[in-house]
Amino acid sequence: xxxxSTTAGDGPGAAIGLTYEEVGPELVRATVPVAPxxxxxxxxxxxxxxxxxxxxxxxxxxxxxVLADGMVPVGQSNSATFLRPITAGTIHATARRRHAGRTTWxxxxxxTDDAERLCAMVxxxxxxxxxxxx
Amino acid sequence: xxxxSTTAGDGPGAAIGLTYEEVGPELVRATVPVAPxxxxxxxxxxxxxxxxxxxxxxxxxxxxxVLADGMVPVGQSNSATFLRPITAGTIHATARRRHAGRTTWxxxxxxTDDAERLCAMVxxxxxxxxxxxx
Amino acid sequence: xxxxSTTAGDGPGAAIGLTYEEVGPELVRATVPVAPxxxxxxxxxxxxxxxxxxxxxxxxxxxxxVLADGMVPVGQSNSATFLRPITAGTIHATARRRHAGRTTWxxxxxxTDDAERLCAMVxxxxxxxxxxxx
Amino acid sequence: xxxxSTTAGDGPGAAIGLTYEEVGPELVRATVPVAPxxxxxxxxxxxxxxxxxxxxxxxxxxxxxVLADGMVPVGQSNSATFLRPITAGTIHATARRRHAGRTTWxxxxxxTDDAERLCAMVxxxxxxxxxxxx
Numbered sequence: 001x002x003x004x005s006t007t008a009g010d011g012p013g014a015a016i017g018l019t020y021e022e023v024g025p026e027l028v029r030a031t032v033p034v035a036p037x038x039x040x041x042x043x044x045x046x047x048x049x050x051x052x053x054x055x056x057x058x059x060x061x062x063x064x065x066v067l068a069d070g071m072v073p074v075g076q077s078n079s080a081t082f083l084r085p086i087t088a089g090t091i092h093a094t095a096r097r098r099h100a101g102r103t104t105w106x107x108x109x110x111x112t113d114d115a116e117r118l119c120a121m122v123x124x125x126x127x128x129x130x131x132x133x134x
Numbered sequence: 135x136x137x138x139s140t141t142a143g144d145g146p147g148a149a150i151g152l153t154y155e156e157v158g159p160e161l162v163r164a165t166v167p168v169a170p171x172x173x174x175x176x177x178x179x180x181x182x183x184x185x186x187x188x189x190x191x192x193x194x195x196x197x198x199x200v201l202a203d204g205m206v207p208v209g210q211s212n213s214a215t216f217l218r219p220i221t222a223g224t225i226h227a228t229a230r231r232r233h234a235g236r237t238t239w240x241x242x243x244x245x246t247d248d249a250e251r252l253c254a255m256v257x258x259x260x261x262x263x264x265x266x267x268x
Numbered sequence: 269x270x271x272x273s274t275t276a277g278d279g280p281g282a283a284i285g286l287t288y289e290e291v292g293p294e295l296v297r298a299t300v301p302v303a304p305x306x307x308x309x310x311x312x313x314x315x316x317x318x319x320x321x322x323x324x325x326x327x328x329x330x331x332x333x334v335l336a337d338g339m340v341p342v343g344q345s346n347s348a349t350f351l352r353p354i355t356a357g358t359i360h361a362t363a364r365r366r367h368a369g370r371t372t373w374x375x376x377x378x379x380t381d382d383a384e385r386l387c388a389m390v391x392x393x394x395x396x397x398x399x400x401x402x
Numbered sequence: 403x404x405x406x407s408t409t410a411g412d413g414p415g416a417a418i419g420l421t422y423e424e425v426g427p428e429l430v431r432a433t434v435p436v437a438p439x440x441x442x443x444x445x446x447x448x449x450x451x452x453x454x455x456x457x458x459x460x461x462x463x464x465x466x467x468v469l470a471d472g473m474v475p476v477g478q479s480n481s482a483t484f485l486r487p488i489t490a491g492t493i494h495a496t497a498r499r500r501h502a503g504r505t506t507w508x509x510x511x512x513x514t515d516d517a518e519r520l521c522a523m524v525x526x527x528x529x530x531x532x533x534x535x536x
Contacts, residue, residue, distance in 0.1 A: 316454025
């Protein structure tokens with residue numbers, strides 16, 4: 001699970017150019033280029049895009065593990081704190097798994113800019129439930 | 135401020151088809167059609183899209199008020215709780231202002247489906263700061 | 269369920285003088301007197317006390333309803349935003365139920381001071397689960 | 403700053419028996435004994451107590467650093483996720499600083515039980531502002 005992965009089926013992830021750099025059961029790294037599709041009217045990266053990136057990469061990495069056990073990830077909450085704007089270059093996202101319980105996984109996602117400054121922190125809580133039959 | 139508005143400059147909002155139905159200083163209503171660009175691999179609406187919609191509409195409505203005073207809205211936190219999936223039809227978002235302080239505004243955004251079932255709740259905290267000079 | 273209620277068994281609620289003014293399935297009102305046991309070193313009401321009050325009253329009101337169905341409330345998340353300090357007088361808490369689903373209830377709690385100024389907002393997410401046997 | 407510290411002035415912290423084991427600018431460890439004053443009616447540790455402990459220790463450690471610069475810490479948000487109940491023994495809290503910006507500090511607090519199982523995670527956002535004159 002350490003090769004770069006795709007955004008197959010992830011509509012908004014694909015639209016914004018989300019690219020996985022590393023995917024493992026406890027760590028995910030991905031990037032998004034800053035372009036008009038991720039910017040708000042003042043030219044800054046739209047905060048909601050950072051929430052979206054966190055949700056995509058945490059869900060993807062959770063699915064990679066739990067689908068094999070007949071379980072599916074279901075997002076429960078997504079809580080983002082914004083610290084510093086990003087205006088150009090590349091959005092860098094790193095998700096670290098903080099908890100992998102029987103029913104709940106928690107990922108902490110850090111968003112940094114090209115100068116490695118911390119720009120946002122996102123906590124994703126994902127329920128892990130039996131896959132629907134069929 | 136009660137006519138439908140545009141997503142001019144809102145890159146991701148425009149990309150997903152965000153349409154304002156009503157914009158006022160205390161209430162905003164908007165919709166997004168369910169289509170591949172807002173869906174995750176299992177076909178559900180991507181949770182991050184709901185966070186994004188909340189951020190767009192709360193920020194837009196705040197800007198409509200505070201820009202006239204030489205202030206700008208700056209997203210501080212975006213906290214979403216997901217209750218029920220949306221799989222088809224239209225995403226309906228209603229933002230209600232809960233607090234309009236000197237330095238902080240808070241909006242509670244409810245996301246519903248075509249059957250008017252509550253699917254997600256998002257709390258947006260927006261700092262209101264002096265606009266940068268120039 | 270509209271008479272004032274007690275904090276029987278609620279150790280920290282009783283210790284800080286939590287008093288219920290109204291308890292119903294969709295609305296709870298309670299107060300706490302400002303005294304040293306709720307203050308932090310600078311004399312302000314400790315933010316954690318506001319989180320605690322929200323958790324007590326939302327859990328109590330949920331239990332009043334669901335215990336009759338053989339279910340128990342289990343706190344899942346407690347998210348507080350602080351807007352303005354309280355330094356004297358009485359803490360006023362009002363919890364409004366925003367969602368009562370099959371597995372999850374959500375309460376929004378507003379904390380105000382004696383001048384009815386909004387001082388904090390707390391969102392409580394409570395899982396509702398079958399009571400353990402025995 | 404590595405010696406155990408006191409809860410002087412921290413009313414609720416002192417009332418529940420909060421004891422600092424280690425205090426530094428980037429790490430704090432503290433404990434609370436499980437006793438009726440921290441339990442809810444079912445005998446579990448009250449979730450609000452965990453929010454309170456996180457707020458006390460993160461605020462204390464921030465104050466230790468910023469007061470020397472004429473600044474004061476002001477709690478902005480306290481967001482707790484509960485994973486597993488604690489029913490007996492000792493509550494263990496470890497706060498790690500994740501961000502120390504010019505205006506905002508963020509601490510992630512993990513709550514564990516005597517078996518070192520993760521029971522709750524709390525994210526504290528603290529504004530750092532100039533101390534009021536006088």
